[in-house]
Amino acid sequence: MSVPNVAVKTTAKEALRDRFLQSIVVCCTLIFTVLIVELIGSVVYVFAGQAGYLVTTIVLSFFTVFPMFLGVLSYFRRLIWGQKDSVLIIFRYFSNMKHYKRALHFLLLLAIRFLFAAAILYFPCALVWLLSSEQLYMWLDISFPVWMSNLWVLNSFFMFISTLIFVFVMLKYYLAPFIFASNDDIDPDEAINMSTIISKRTGADFFGLVLSFAGWILLSLLVSPLIFTLPYFVASYCVHCRFSITTYNLDVDRFNTNFAPSFSTDEI
Secondary structure: OOOOHHHHHHHHHHHHOOOHHHHHHHHHHHHHHHHHHHHHHHHHHHHHHHHHHHHHHHHHHHHHHHHHHHHHHHHHHHHOOOOOOOHHHHHHHHOOHHHHHHHHHHHHHHHHHHHHHHHHHOHHHHHHHHHOOHHHHHHHOOOOOHHHHHHHHHHHHHHHHHHHHHHHHHHHHOOHHHHHHHOOOOOHHHHHHHHHHHHHHHHHHHHHHHHHOHHHHHHHOOOOOHHHHHHHHHHHHHHHHHHHHHHHHHHHHHHHHHHOOOOOHHHO
């Protein structure tokens, strides 16, 4: 374990102590944006059905919510370093076209990886669901086998296993948003690649940190407590990422010092 969860949470609380109200405003802006997107999607649902709702929600989230989330990370990343920024920093990726395109590029790369992994892992679930669907046999104009109705148990098992594997596979990208938000010059591919490397050492620690918030997460399902718990969650995430990256860099420096060849000017 790189850093104990207690140290992560304590550092997050210390960072939030003097800026908690500003942090609430930052998180409320993100939450209200999500609610607005959901409201627009609900209106579209009335006229275009479920498909229209999904397309509208996904598109609006991609172009508004996710870039704003990166801005929120920028605020909290600087907060744990002692910087007292204006809450307007959450709109930094909307401030000019270059930043906005970089953010969309990064989000697109992550989305492709998520969708590719989901397509592979949930394929057995989709296949079993299709075989147990009455609509398939109606379309083929054949009788529906009675025993096929019992496949829902197998589908539930596949769904559970696929979800479990999906979580651990996607865990390798958990550092990517923080790394991207920390450096305006880093290439999106490089941020994702660095996350896959560092998370091999720290992914289990982050998973343990998330589990330690289980009670707060359940409370946040009521939505309104999220206004107060989200700053704590995001600050803890940023503190963990900072410690993880620092520990990784120290390990690399230690390795280079102990094992990498060095030459004095007299030897060249």
